[in-house]
Amino acid sequence: MGSALPVGREILIPGELSVAIDEGGIRTAGGMLPALLYTTEGLERHGQREMVFAVARTGAPAPGFPLTMARTVHRFAAEGRLVDAGDVSVFGRPGVDVDERVTGFVYADPPAALPSTVQLPRPPLIALPLLGGETAVVQRYGHARVLALLGAQERYYPHPWWFRPGRAPVLDDAEFREATMLSRAPAYNLPFLSVVHDGDRLELSVPAEELPSLRDAMREAPDVCAYLPGLAGTPKTYVWAPGQSGPAAIVAPGGERATRLACNFLLIVRGAAGPPGTGADRQAPTARQVEDGFAVLLTGAMYARLLQAVEGGRPVEIGLPGGAVRALAFRVADAAGGAAAPPEPGPDAVNALPPDLINGVPAATTMAAGDLRGTARPAQGGAQDPGRGRIVLLTSEEQLRQATTPAELSDFLDRTRRVVERLFAGVRHHTEELMVEFRLAPNRPVAVRIMARPEAPPRELQVVLERQLQALAPPTIRYTEVAFQLHLPVG
Numbered sequence: 143m144g145s146a147l148p149v150g151r152e153i154l155i156p157g158e159l160s161v162a163i164d165e166g167g168i169r170t171a172g173g174m175l176p177a178l179l180y181t182t183e184g185l186e187r188h189g190q191r192e193m194v195f196a197v198a199r200t201g202a203p204a205p206g207f208p209l210t211m212a213r214t215v216h217r218f219a220a221e222g223r224l225v226d227a228g229d230v231s232v233f234g235r236p237g238v239d240v241d242e243r244v245t246g247f248v249y250a251d252p253p254a255a256l257p258s259t260v261q262l263p264r265p266p267l268i269a270l271p272l273l274g275g276e277t278a279v280v281q282r283y284g285h286a287r288v289l290a291l292l293g294a295q296e297r298y299y300p301h302p303w304w305f306r307p308g309r310a311p312v313l314d315d316a317e318f319r320e321a322t323m324l325s326r327a328p329a330y331n332l333p334f335l336s337v338v339h340d341g342d343r344l345e346l347s348v349p350a351e352e353l354p355s356l357r358d359a360m361r362e363a364p365d366v367c368a369y370l371p372g373l374a375g376t377p378k379t380y381v382w383a384p385g386q387s388g389p390a391a392i393v394a395p396g397g398e399r400a401t402r403l404a405c406n407f408l409l410i411v412r413g414a415a416g417p418p419g420t421g422a423d424r425q426a427p428t429a430r431q432v433e434d435g436f437a438v439l440l441t442g443a444m445y446a447r448l449l450q451a452v453e454g455g456r457p458v459e460i461g462l463p464g465g466a467v468r469a470l471a472f473r474v475a476d477a478a479g480g481a482a483a484p485p486e487p488g489p490d491a492v493n494a495l496p497p498d499l500i501n502g503v504p505a506a507t508t509m510a511a512g513d514l515r516g517t518a519r520p521a522q523g524g525a526q527d528p529g530r531g532r533i534v535l536l537t538s539e540e541q542l543r544q545a546t547t548p549a550e551l552s553d554f555l556d557r558t559r560r561v562v563e564r565l566f567a568g569v570r571h572h573t574e575e576l577m578v579e580f581r582l583a584p585n586r587p588v589a590v591r592i593m594a595r596p597e598a599p600p601r602e603l604q605v606v607l608e609r610q611l612q613a614l615a616p617p618t619i620r621y622t623e624v625a626f627q628l629h630l631p632v633g
Contacts, residue, residue, distance in 0.1 A: 149178070152209055159184035159216045161209055162260045168196070168304055171297035177304050180208035181260040182215075190219035191226065192266040193249075194256060196304035197240065205307075207238035211247070211269065227251045227267060228333025228372050230280045238271065240307040246277035248285050250373070253303055254541070254622050268303040275315020283324055284331060284370030286406040287434060288312065290381040290392060299394040300379055300404075313383060321384035323432060324368050327409060330359045333372035336475065337405040337436070339380075342468040344429055344436055346408070347475040350455060357452050365412040374404035382406075382434035389431055407435030412445050428464035438462075438470060448472060476581060476589035531559070536579075536625035545582075545624045550617035555628060561610050565603060566632055572597040576630045578611065583623035588616050594632075 149163040162181045167174040176199040182192045193215060195208035215225070225231065232246040249267045256266075272280060272288070280288050289301035291312035296302040319325050334352040338345045348356050359369070373379075377397025381390055391403055409432075429438040440448070444460050448470070451458035457473040533555070535542060542551070562576060573594045581589040590611045598604065 154209060154213055155184070155216070159212060161212050163204070164259050168198075170302075175304070175306075178204055179256070180212070181256075181262075181266065182212045183260060185212075185216055185219055186263065188216070188219035188224075189222075190215065190224045191264065192260075192262050193269050194252060194266045194303075195269050198304055198306040200240075200307050202240065202307070205238065205240040207240065207244075207271075208269075210238075225249050225267070226333075228285050228331070230272075230277060230285065232277055232281070236274075241271065241273070241305075243273045243311075244271040245274060246272045246280075248272055248277075248280050248288065250285070250289060250301065250303070270301075270303070271305045273309070273311045275318070276311060276313060278315050279313060279318050283318070283322060283329070284407060285333065286371060286373055286379075286404070287382070289373065290379050290406060290434065291383060293379070293392050294381050299392060299397075300373055317384045323437070324407060324409065327366050327368045328364060329368035329370055329407075330363065331370045332356060332359060333370075335369060335371040335408075336374040337369075337371045337408045338374050338376055339403045339405055339431065339436065339467070341401050342466060344405075344408075344438065344467050344470050346470070346472045348452075349475045353452060353455050353474065357449070360449050360452060363410070367410055369408045369410065371405065371408065374402075376400070376402040376404045378402065379404040380406060380431075380434035386433075389434075405435045407433075409435065409437040410445070411437065411439045412442055413439070426464045427462050429462050429467040429470060430465050431467075436467070440470075444470075476591065531628055531630040534627040534629065536627065537623070541622060542624050542626075545619050545622055546617045554614065554617045557614055558611060558628060559630065561614070562607070562630055562632070565607050565610070566599070569600070569603060571599045571603070571632070573599045573632045576632050577627055578630070579625070579627045581623060581625045582616050582619045584619050584621065588612050588614055599632075 149165050152161045152163065154160060160183050162183065164179045164181070166177060166179060168177050169175075178197050178199060180195040180197075182194075185192050193212065195211065197205050197208070218224075227250050228248075230246055230248045233244070236243060236245045238244045247269045249269055252265050252268050270289075270292070276288055293299055293301040295309070295312050296306070332348075332352075332355070334348055335356060336345075336347045338347075377394045377400040378391045380403055381392050393400075425439055427440055427444060429436055440460070447458060447460060451472050455474050457471070459469050459471045461469055558578060558580075562578075566573075573596075575595050576599075577593040577595075579591040579593075588611065590608055592604065592608055592611075599607070
């Protein structure tokens with residue numbers, strides 16, 4: 143990010159609504175991009191997240207459409223009509239003052255850092271203008287599909303958060319509708335849903351507070367129905383355009399070897415063959431990758447199991463005997479979002495991967511436990527003290543340094559080890575290694591995920607362990623979420 147220079151402030155409604163205008167630079171694949179940033183102040187009092195409109199400088203006069211949009215959103219918010227990430231606003235007629243082709247806006251979460259002088263209580267929304275048929279495609283086929291195409295166009299992962307006046311449209315509405323398989327299926331827009339392809343698994347996750355919405359959608363869904371998810375926060379995302387010959391992905395810097403890919407839709411078809419001997423002659427349950435998402439064929443019983451898991455808010459894994467994907471898994475996302483943050487964006491942030499390069503091994507930084515007491519350094523060949531375990535960073539070292547201090551984090555890990563050692567002492571078990579994944583964010587409780595090998599510890603021990611780890615006082619976390627894993631040998 144370039145430095146931000148305050149340009150001024152427009153008072154739109156005295157005592158109610160203003161917009162701060164900053165001039166800054168955005169680091170892109172093509173170099174530093176001069177831009178104007180318009181940040182609203184006054185929407186939050188109505189429950190609406192504040193917004194940022196970023197526009198690349200082209201030499202033309204500063205645009206006025208962000209001020210007009212700020213007034214419009216404020217009026218709607220005062221009436222209780224709010225928008226959030228994944229929503230779209232549609233114009234009655236096309237055009238803003240910098241581009242007459244703009245037909246609406248799509249809203250998305252911001253990057254980790256914004257060159258804005260405004261300090262906001264919670265992250266703002268990025269408002270991205272859409273051109274021509276892009277707005278209609280977002281409405282019908284989901285915002286994630288169009289954002290991925292925008293990311294590929296600008297070579298910026300997962301998508302640009304600025305508007306470049308005069309840019310080319312990323313799709314043709316009529317061509318897209320004609321080519322996509324979703325044109326023949328009803329769809330639910332579920333921006334809170336995450337769909338991730340990881341090797342031979344397809345994983346669905348949703349925050350606990352959104353379980354009723356997913357439950358209602360699944361109860362009402364016809365036998366063939368598409369679910370349109372939001373962004374999954376993975377280092378890779380499938381991308382598709384009409385005429386594409388095979389699967390491709392856009393990739394965050396450093397994420398080339400990661401195995402987890404975000405999917406932009408999930409098509410569920412009920413009506414697969416039942417158990418042998420039932421006389422059913424339909425296709426066996428299976429899942430296959432198509433376009434930038436997945437099509438899954440389930441039996442009625444499988445779908446009922448998935449729905450029961452959603453209704454109960456509990457994880458489930460459903461085996462699929464046919465195809466490269468062997469299991470469909472569902473879980474409730476943890477309080478911190480449940481997905482690893484992608485690497486920081488930067489130049490050449492997006493690559494198109496042919497099908498034979500999509501799979502690989504997870505990309506992460508492994509550190510020795512002792513490195514946290516001073517400046518964090520990548521460990522060579524794993525941890526230098528096997529008894530203390532090893533740490534795998536799921537966010538960058540720089541992000542970790544900005545969020546907390548080595549001393550606080552090291553103390554937190556020491557307390558984690560003591561909890562594990564105390565609970566496992568004297569207990570009969572067959573666990574050799576424990577993986578504890580933490581996600582820590584400002585003003586949020588500790589989020590924990592636990593895995594073990596070769597066997598899980600006794601169920602009662604797992605419950606107590608998770609409860610005690612969640613009750614740990616977290617280190618001070620500033621600015622952003624951090625995620626890491628602690629791999630501990632268990633005696």
